[in-house]
Amino acid sequence: MFPEGTTPPSMQSLLEQATAMQQQLLAAQQELAEARVEGAAGGGAVTAIVSGTGDLLALQIAASVCDPDDTEALADLVVAAVRAATANAQELAADQMGDLTGALGGLGDEGSPLGKLGF
Numbered sequence: 001m002f003p004e005g006t007t008p009p010s011m012q013s014l015l016e017q018a019t020a021m022q023q024q025l026l027a028a029q030q031e032l033a034e035a036r037v038e039g040a041a042g043g044g045a046v047t048a049i050v051s052g053t054g055d056l057l058a059l060q061i062a063a064s065v066c067d068p069d070d071t072e073a074l075a076d077l078v079v080a081a082v083r084a085a086t087a088n089a090q091e092l093a094a095d096q097m098g099d100l101t102g103a104l105g106g107l108g109d110e111g112s113p114l115g116k117l118g119f
Helices: 011-034 071-103
Strands: 036-041 046-051 056-061
Touching: 011 046, 011 071, 036 071, 046 071, 056 071
Parallel strands: none
Antiparallel strands: 036 046, 046 056
16 A cells, blocks of 8 residues: 555644645635636627636626617627636636645546545
8 A cells, every 4th residue: 555665644644734735725715715707708898707716796898789779699798708707717716726636646536536526
């Protein structure tokens, strides 16, 4: 299980590492919740702002795209802007959480036991 000539880490050491990682995870989650991520559509005519966790916080719509005879086009722009912002938030989360899951040594990978549980 351990390479020959090495000793396994002590339980105290493992607990300290787990506690440190938990604190890092909580800090990263807090950073994501406070982050503001933007996505735009229509050349910037519609801008969506979401939190790093993907919650929609604001929409900015230029008057030039507010045509009462073509609300479908405006709706399409809103959807596209929200999708872009959400994708940017997911990328930010993957970047921030990737550092932490890398520290787990692959424990959170999709094929691992923890990964299968969604960790």
